[in-house]
Amino acid sequence: MSFSLKAVEELASLHGEPEWVRVRRRASWAAYERLPMPSRSEEEWRRTNLKGLDLAVFEAWEPANGGAPADSIEDAAAVLRQRGSEPGQVDVGPELSAKGVLFMPLSQAAREHSELVEQHLFKGVDPERDKLSALHGALFSGGTFLYVPNGVSVEKPFVSQFWSSGGGAAVLPHTLIVAGDGSQFNYIDEFLSPTLETPSLTSGSVEVFAGRGANVGYVSLQRWGNHAWQFADQKVIAEQESTVRVVNVGLGGRFAKTRVEAVLHGPGASAELKGLFFGSGGQFFDYHTLQSHVVGDTTSDLLFKGALRDTARSVYAGLIRIEKGARRSDAYQANRNLLLSKSANAYSIPMLEIMNNDVRCTHGATIAPVDPEHVFYLESRGIPRASAERMIVHGFFGQVLDRIPVGQARELVESELEARLG
Amino acid sequence: MATTVPQINVGDDYKEKYGFFDPEKFVFKAKRGLNEEIVREISFMKGEPEWMTKMRLRSLDIFRKKPMPEWGADLSVIDFENIFYFLKSTEEQGKSWDDVPDDIKRTFDRLGVPEAERKFLAGVSAQYESEVVYHSLHKELEQKGVIFLDTDTALKEHPEIFKEYFGTVIPPADNKFSALNTAVWSGGSFIYVPKGVRVDIPLQAYFRINAENMGQFERTLIICDEDSFVHYIEGCTAPIYTTDSLHSAVVEIIVKKGARCRYTTIQNWSTNVFNLVTKRAVAYQDATMEWVDGNLGSQITMKYPSVYLMEPGAKGDVLSIAFAGKGQHQDAGGKMVHVAPHTTSTITSKSISKAGGRTSYRGLVKVHKGAHDVKSFVKCDALLLDDDSISDTYPYIECDENQVNIGHEATVSKVSDEQLFYLMSRGIPLVEAETMIVNGFIEPFTKELPLEYAVELNRLIQLEMEGSVG
Numbered sequence: 029m030s031f032s033l034k035a036v037e038e039l040a041s042l043h044g045e046p047e048w049v050r051v052r053r054r055a056s057w058a059a060y061e062r063l064p065m066p067s068r069s070e071e072e073w074r075r076t077n078l079k080g081l082d083l084a085v086f087e088a089w090e091p092a093n094g095g096a097p098a099d100s101i102e103d104a105a106a107v108l109r110q111r112g113s114e115p116g117q118v119d120v121g122p123e124l125s126a127k128g129v130l131f132m133p134l135s136q137a138a139r140e141h142s143e144l145v146e147q148h149l150f151k152g153v154d155p156e157r158d159k160l161s162a163l164h165g166a167l168f169s170g171g172t173f174l175y176v177p178n179g180v181s182v183e184k185p186f187v188s189q190f191w192s193s194g195g196g197a198a199v200l201p202h203t204l205i206v207a208g209d210g211s212q213f214n215y216i217d218e219f220l221s222p223t224l225e226t227p228s229l230t231s232g233s234v235e236v237f238a239g240r241g242a243n244v245g246y247v248s249l250q251r252w253g254n255h256a257w258q259f260a261d262q263k264v265i266a267e268q269e270s271t272v273r274v275v276n277v278g279l280g281g282r283f284a285k286t287r288v289e290a291v292l293h294g295p296g297a298s299a300e301l302k303g304l305f306f307g308s309g310g311q312f313f314d315y316h317t318l319q320s321h322v323v324g325d326t327t328s329d330l331l332f333k334g335a336l337r338d339t340a341r342s343v344y345a346g347l348i349r350i351e352k353g354a355r356r357s358d359a360y361q362a363n364r365n366l367l368l369s370k371s372a373n374a375y376s377i378p379m380l381e382i383m384n385n386d387v388r389c390t391h392g393a394t395i396a397p398v399d400p401e402h403v404f405y406l407e408s409r410g411i412p413r414a415s416a417e418r419m420i421v422h423g424f425f426g427q428v429l430d431r432i433p434v435g436q437a438r439e440l441v442e443s444e445l446e447a448r449l450g
Numbered sequence: 451m452a453t454t455v456p457q458i459n460v461g462d463d464y465k466e467k468y469g470f471f472d473p474e475k476f477v478f479k480a481k482r483g484l485n486e487e488i489v490r491e492i493s494f495m496k497g498e499p500e501w502m503t504k505m506r507l508r509s510l511d512i513f514r515k516k517p518m519p520e521w522g523a524d525l526s527v528i529d530f531e532n533i534f535y536f537l538k539s540t541e542e543q544g545k546s547w548d549d550v551p552d553d554i555k556r557t558f559d560r561l562g563v564p565e566a567e568r569k570f571l572a573g574v575s576a577q578y579e580s581e582v583v584y585h586s587l588h589k590e591l592e593q594k595g596v597i598f599l600d601t602d603t604a605l606k607e608h609p610e611i612f613k614e615y616f617g618t619v620i621p622p623a624d625n626k627f628s629a630l631n632t633a634v635w636s637g638g639s640f641i642y643v644p645k646g647v648r649v650d651i652p653l654q655a656y657f658r659i660n661a662e663n664m665g666q667f668e669r670t671l672i673i674c675d676e677d678s679f680v681h682y683i684e685g686c687t688a689p690i691y692t693t694d695s696l697h698s699a700v701v702e703i704i705v706k707k708g709a710r711c712r713y714t715t716i717q718n719w720s721t722n723v724f725n726l727v728t729k730r731a732v733a734y735q736d737a738t739m740e741w742v743d744g745n746l747g748s749q750i751t752m753k754y755p756s757v758y759l760m761e762p763g764a765k766g767d768v769l770s771i772a773f774a775g776k777g778q779h780q781d782a783g784g785k786m787v788h789v790a791p792h793t794t795s796t797i798t799s800k801s802i803s804k805a806g807g808r809t810s811y812r813g814l815v816k817v818h819k820g821a822h823d824v825k826s827f828v829k830c831d832a833l834l835l836d837d838d839s840i841s842d843t844y845p846y847i848e849c850d851e852n853q854v855n856i857g858h859e860a861t862v863s864k865v866s867d868e869q870l871f872y873l874m875s876r877g878i879p880l881v882e883a884e885t886m887i888v889n890g891f892i893e894p895f896t897k898e899l900p901l902e903y904a905v906e907l908n909r910l911i912q913l914e915m916e917g918s919v920g
Contacts, residue, residue, distance in 0.1 A: 355837070367852030370851070379843055382840065391860050396854065
């Protein structure tokens with residue numbers, strides 16, 4: 029079934045969702061029908077080419093299908109596994125349940141913890157921001173809900189694994205994380221699919237609500253197959269004295285556009301936004317980031333690093349916005365691009381909008397090939413050129429890799445990069 | 451010690467300082483508004499060749515079709531129908547200083563033009579309203595074959611050179627305001643520097659707006675032939691008026707093989723002027739183009755001097771300062787377009803905002819496919835002097851080639867407490883200390899100016915600092 033109001037209703041029934049979720053979906057569907065396809069005359073899409081994307085060819089969802097992915101993070105507090113577009117399965121041990129931790133498919137949470145979910149769902153991410161956000165709002169399929177109550181610390185990470193193995197369909201998971209005051213935990217979203225012939229449409233939108241004094245680590249490991257069109261909206265709302273660390277790892281997709289936005293909503297809030305992406309073949313990555321300092325005494329630190337090979341392309345556009353009255357804000361933003369081939373290209377647009385003077389605000393951007401001096405140094409020590417380049421790329425990513433809060437996830441990314449660098 | 455908050459005041463008390471104006475006296479004044487008839491009339495009054503009349507009309511058509519830009523400052527308040535598009539203030543061009551009418555001279559006296567000329571300037575081409583009334587060229591330059599004229603005269607006297615280059619760097623269809631300028635342009639400077647000629651002393655022109663609701667659309671064309679050098683200085687001040695004035699200039703520069711051109715502007719329009727300017731240069735093999743661009747006045751300025759680096763070895767430089775006071779928005783920056791390999795560029799931008807003023811740096815570094823071994827560095831520093839002011843940075847980097855080295859850095863800060871403390875602990879009063887810090891902040895700019903301009907700029911900042919502490 030292709031995208032239609034009927035598909036929206038049927039999906040809601042399949043997932044057994046309460047009426048208010050249906051109403052929410054219908055509103056987004058209306059927006060989807062109303063909104064035009066983003067065009068290159070809009071600033072945000074000017075460098076982003078949607079040619080070849082035909083929304084009419086996709087099935088509205090993908091039925092569950094077998095084939096568990098080869099690797100996953102085992103040493104976790106709990107792992108939710110979703111196949112295709114259907115609600116996933118998760119086994120939360122008695123210990124976590126006793127603490128009041130809720131970790132379950134989003135649809136189940138909407139039924140069982142309706143009030144808590146309703147309070148937060150699509151309160152961070154705007155489901156009507158553009159046509160593709162509206163599509164996600166209307167047809168989000170599966171996803172995760174995690175609630176960690178006030179004062180609860182969980183040492184091991186929560187993991188959600190989204191696996192898709194059929195082409196030609198929309199797989200649109202939505203992650204909703206509510207961190208109680210003073211809670212502490214790490215969470216990993218893993219998006220996986222083999223590379224297929226037929227294109228698929230994916231998302232992976234995330235909302236993180238960090239309560240007062242919460243300390244949350246969020247990692248997105250995006251390894252969709254190279255047939256996927258990905259559009260994702262990530263939003264972090266950080267309340268007073270909370271700390272949120274977000275790491276985005278972008279490896280997959282033929283086209284991957286991700287918005288990473290942090291709103292520093294309470295004094296003392298701090299957000300760290302890190303990203304790494306590695307593109308090869310004809311891959312295209314687009315990151316639009318926002319560090320919004322709504323109140324003063326807040327900190328944000330952003331670093332996005334990308335390496336591109338073959339004919340891969342990237343667009344990075346980031347904005348630091350410091351509102352009037354947000355005094356003593358401290359914001360940093362950097363985008364570094366490494367171009368490994370002649371045909372790769374990178375666009376970088378780091379922007380600032382500063383509305384008061386008592387701030388510390390710096391940003392920087394660079395685009396450069398591998399430094400021949402570095403290669404020379406390594407070659408002069410007997411390291412072949414190919415390995416030298418690999419080492420340099422690895423070193424280049426080190427700064428971001430170090431910020432992945434979970435050791436296993438870090439190793440996973442390292443070995444994946446190793447394989448891709450070949 | 452009283453802890454007063456010092457403020458810098460550029461443009462605030464404009465009326466007392468520069469807001470003099472002479473009663474209007476015109477030979478010809480076109481009707482308000484813009485239509486084909488007015489454009490034909492302008493062209494007729496100037497006795498222009500037919501190709502120019504046609505080009506003006508074609509540009510008017512383009513202007514009408516192009517939408518208003520939707521980015522940057524709010525331009526919706528401009529009423530194109532309520533503007534005079536042409537005035538001719540005296541019938542004949544003054545041949546020497548003595549021939550220039552007294553009231554116009556007085557205006558220049560206040561601006562210090564003759565003094566500047568006496569000292570070391572070669573040619574003075576002062577634009578009073580839309581046409582150049584006084585123009586002198588040093589004999590020595592004339593002998594070298596340098597042409598330094600107002601643009602209208604150049605069209606009459608050097609039609610071949612004019613037709614070859616006019617509108618080639620910035621075609622009418624480039625943007626809405628370049629189309630408007632091409633339709634109604636009047637005045638401006640025309641410079642041609644022949645092969646191998648170096649003009650050691652800066653050429654200088656003053657532009658002024660005098661009549662209420664008077665749009666000024668000067669058009670400047672500079673051609674530096676191979677291995678030549680010229681430094682052109684453009685300075686602006688305007689009397690204050692109650693309704694908005696529009697200034698929309700177009701500056702085209704061609705820098706040929708091995709030549710170097712420097713273009714210095716100090717823009718100090720009164721704070722009711724909309725200053726929407728298109729400035730672009732093309733630099734060929736081993737040529738150097740330098741824009742030194744200061745924006746102090748106007749209500750809204752949108753100006754992004756650009757260099758197209760067309761052949762290997764070309765170098766582009768933009769050095770810009772912007773100062774926005776109460777009610778001002780300086781949306782300035784620079785563009786570097788690397789078309790050829792082995793080209794380099796730098797953009798340095800310094801901006802200061804105070805009393806609710808807004809400065810925006812908007813810039814582009816574009817590297818086209820095939821333009822390998824390109825180096826480009828952009829540095830933007832912003833100083834916010836108080837809590838009400840705003841600073842934006844929008845640097846665009848578009849790179850289609852990998853053998854490149856591109857960097858961008860920006861900082862936004864206030865006057866550092868530590869620096870203030872250091873200076874004050876040495877007995878320097880707060881105001882003076884702040885002045886020193888601000889002057890130090892823009893020093894990379896002032897040191898590139900000819901001495902008299904540097905002194906003027908420093909003095910201006912000093913005056914504003916002194917008068918502003920309550």
